[in-house]
Amino acid sequence: MTHLRTMLLLAVSLLSLTLAGQAWAQTHDATAEITKFEAAFSSTLARNAAQELEHYLSADWRIISGDGSIIDRARFLKVIASGDLKHTNMTSENQTISLYGNTALVTSHSHSAGSYKNMPFETDEIGSDVIAKIHGHWVCVLTQLTTIAKH
16 A cells, blocks of 8 residues: 555656646747747837738737827837838847746837937837737737836
């Protein structure tokens, strides 16, 4: 009986370790996918490629800008396609990814530059993207930008 109990404990322990390893691998894979997604999303935005951006944004995506205004997907894509909004530089650092199943919160310290209606701009912000896996691929469902105050 003791031998059977020991074997059962070993089997349960091995199963637990296997499941924990699978969970870690899935989390690691999702983190790598999201990192790649964010890099491609930023690159596409920096290149002002409005049609390509459509693939990175959910149908109901919105951006909350540093001044608190809310801009919907259609308006955002329109100003990029028209050339009113042009990015000349976009970099991110200190990225963190928090996974919640098929949803992730990505935050980073972002710098961007460009022009809006021919008026130059430069930003220093904390950017937060809510990313969700929908129909097998990741899309951004919300972007929140918080301007970093200059001291």
